[in-house]
Amino acid sequence: MALLEIKRDACTGCGLCLQVCPFGALALDAENIITVNEACTGCGACVPECPTGALSLPEVEKKESSDLGAYQGVWVWVEQYNGKASPISWEMIGEGRRLAARRGTILTACVLGHEAEPIAREAIAYGADRVFLVDDPTLKVYRTDPYARCLVELVKKYKPEIFLLGASTRGRDLAGAVATYLYTGLTADCTGLEIEEGSNLLLQIRPAFGGNIMATIKCENYRPQMATVRHHVFEMPVPDPGRQGQIIKEKPVLLEEQIATRVLDLIVEKNEVNIADAKIIVSGGRGLKGPEGFTIIHELADVLGGAVGASRAAVDAGWISYAHQVGQTGRTVRPDLYIACGISGAIQHQAGMRTSKIIVAINKDPEAPIFQIADYGIVGDLFTVVPALTRALKKKLNK
Amino acid sequence: MQAIVCIKQVPDTTEVKIDPERGTLIREGVPSIVNPFDTYAIEEALRWKEKLGGKVTVISMGPPQAMSALKEAVAMGADEAILLSDPAFAGADTWATAYTLAAAIRKIGSFDLIFCGRQAIDGDTGQVGPGVATQLQINQLTYVCKIAKLDLEQKKIEVERLVEEGKEVVQSTLPCLITVVKDINQPRYPTILGIRRAQKIQIPTWTSKDLEVDPKLIGLNGSPTRVVKIETPPARQGKCQIMQAESVEQQAELLAEKLIAEKIIV
Numbered sequence: 001m002a003l004l005e006i007k008r009d010a011c012t013g014c015g016l017c018l019q020v021c022p023f024g025a026l027a028l029d030a031e032n033i034i035t036v037n038e039a040c041t042g043c044g045a046c047v048p049e050c051p052t053g054a055l056s057l058p059e060v061e062k063k064e065s066s067d068l069g070a071y072q073g074v075w076v077w078v079e080q081y082n083g084k085a086s087p088i089s090w091e092m093i094g095e096g097r098r099l100a101a102r103r104g105t106i107l108t109a110c111v112l113g114h115e116a117e118p119i120a121r122e123a124i125a126y127g128a129d130r131v132f133l134v135d136d137p138t139l140k141v142y143r144t145d146p147y148a149r150c151l152v153e154l155v156k157k158y159k160p161e162i163f164l165l166g167a168s169t170r171g172r173d174l175a176g177a178v179a180t181y182l183y184t185g186l187t188a189d190c191t192g193l194e195i196e197e198g199s200n201l202l203l204q205i206r207p208a209f210g211g212n213i214m215a216t217i218k219c220e221n222y223r224p225q226m227a228t229v230r231h232h233v234f235e236m237p238v239p240d241p242g243r244q245g246q247i248i249k250e251k252p253v254l255l256e257e258q259i260a261t262r263v264l265d266l267i268v269e270k271n272e273v274n275i276a277d278a279k280i281i282v283s284g285g286r287g288l289k290g291p292e293g294f295t296i297i298h299e300l301a302d303v304l305g306g307a308v309g310a311s312r313a314a315v316d317a318g319w320i321s322y323a324h325q326v327g328q329t330g331r332t333v334r335p336d337l338y339i340a341c342g343i344s345g346a347i348q349h350q351a352g353m354r355t356s357k358i359i360v361a362i363n364k365d366p367e368a369p370i371f372q373i374a375d376y377g378i379v380g381d382l383f384t385v386v387p388a389l390t391r392a393l394k395k396k397l398n399k
Numbered sequence: 400m401q402a403i404v405c406i407k408q409v410p411d412t413t414e415v416k417i418d419p420e421r422g423t424l425i426r427e428g429v430p431s432i433v434n435p436f437d438t439y440a441i442e443e444a445l446r447w448k449e450k451l452g453g454k455v456t457v458i459s460m461g462p463p464q465a466m467s468a469l470k471e472a473v474a475m476g477a478d479e480a481i482l483l484s485d486p487a488f489a490g491a492d493t494w495a496t497a498y499t500l501a502a503a504i505r506k507i508g509s510f511d512l513i514f515c516g517r518q519a520i521d522g523d524t525g526q527v528g529p530g531v532a533t534q535l536q537i538n539q540l541t542y543v544c545k546i547a548k549l550d551l552e553q554k555k556i557e558v559e560r561l562v563e564e565g566k567e568v569v570q571s572t573l574p575c576l577i578t579v580v581k582d583i584n585q586p587r588y589p590t591i592l593g594i595r596r597a598q599k600i601q602i603p604t605w606t607s608k609d610l611e612v613d614p615k616l617i618g619l620n621g622s623p624t625r626v627v628k629i630e631t632p633p634a635r636q637g638k639c640q641i642m643q644a645e646s647v648e649q650q651a652e653l654l655a656e657k658l659i660a661e662k663i664i665v
Contacts, residue, residue, distance in 0.1 A: 081563075143569075144529070144538070144541075169561070169562045169563060170562065172526070172529075172541070173542075176493070176525070176528070176529025176530055177529045177533045179526070179530075179623075180497060180530045180533035180534060183494065183623065184494075185492070185622075185624035186526055186623075189523060207523070208521065209410075209521055210523070213629050213630065213631060214629070215626050215629050218624070218625050218627050219624050220625065222623040260572040261538055261540075261569060261570065261571040262570045262571075263567060263568070264568040264569065265567075266562075266564060266565050266566070266568070267559065267566040267568065268564065269565060269566075280664070305665070321582075322561070322580070322581060323561060323565075328520055328523075329435060329436070329581050336663040337658065360654065360658070361639070366641075371641075372639070375639060375640065376640050376657055376658070377639045377642070378642045378651070380647060380650065385651060388647045388648050388650070392651040392655035396656070397664065
């Protein structure tokens, strides 16, 4: 629906607004009165142009605190790619379950996709009580506009109290748009969530300043309380295929011709492993001395079934692509095991990996800062240590 | 091409220290820099301007000293700069910041593309770019690592986005907002000529009175979120166990045993 409101009796048909509309959304009808079509984005460019004040946009709703009680329940957006749900979504379902229990309410999953009903059933198995399933070809691949509009409409209709999304590239892209539409608070990249005693507000805990501080954030007067959540922070729940829940089918908001964006292709690097999701990461830095140095890193990663990461120094030197970069200007990772080879551990690198469960440092400099945050370390030349570790693990794991 | 670049002045987080007694950030003496991701946004705007002609306007919301960040952008080659500064803007969260930036962009007028960095290194939210796009009701393309095609006539753009699974090739229409990752380019250094221009340029400051904004929606008042507590994270427990043995092979064996005992390798 176009946002623009037109007072038909005030319109003189002067056509001034037609010239300023960037989207060609306005036209004069048979009675020489302005009409608006679906191309209208509510940008408001036309509103001040109208000499008779016939055009207006709805006021942004200012919520009274008394309305807040109408918002109930915990929601999780289930991210999917190629018909497969991303693990972070199930971690959030697990955490959402806990928060819903604390609030004495139900847990709802929002599944958007095409032929995504199996994911909806999976969401119930992981712990959702109810699933909103919007199943449509326009939602097959993630695109901001159709996804955001769908979630906005669902929120307006069902009014959740808490809404969690994964802090993935898609989750952050989507949450930023949805919270802006709804005019509500959004906290990015949370590593902790709690319900405050007494107020029952969601306490959202997140790192800032490159992990130097932890901030607790509240959203008191707006609903839903929205947060994106970092992956691997919350336990992966065990699915129960026998679990019962309700699947409610909802309709998409936009038609394909109303969506400006097309996803044409996905370029996957050869042997690309998604470091954000990896349970084990073997990373190489300046100490590798060249692109060939990554051969031994790859070999160790292969034995462990892990992914290859890199420090900024290695990426800037052109030894490996940016997709592998761990750290403040690369990706933030939280694997079970992070092995840093030839990485000194500058604070920017630490910001991207310091919350890993186990950190191993292999470095020839015993004073390297990486040893201060590592659990295990070997001081030595990585070109002999790393292959030796690969051999030792191969032997012990019978590979 | 009419390009607008949104930048932020940030404290150099590598230099941020914590007051151990109060657990607060010591920001005095910490150098202020242009958010590193924003320098890629400036560079990308400049490159496309060089190809297609047009103008690059840089805007920043912040305290008066953020002027120096704008001057740096001018020294790199930006044509114009505008500072949004007003005590009434203070305390803005990502919602109120996006609202204010969007109001300034509306005042600037027509544009083809808005460039933003992926996120600022102090807040690390990555929410302001999508917020601005949504406020302006234009398309957003986030985490862009390459602009493959830009056609102002046809109003079409094709980019590669860095997503978890690889690089997603996406086509959209102009005007739109993109947020860029580091991979997209190598920012230039300011030229002598640019630095001279930056010294001379008069950069206007817009306050809330210069913008069509609802006073209830800017600054702290307009911000749905509140920071209620700041603390320093607990230091990592892990006292590093250094593998001591006679040979590298034995050190490696020892480490392999420890890792297997942690039950994290399957």
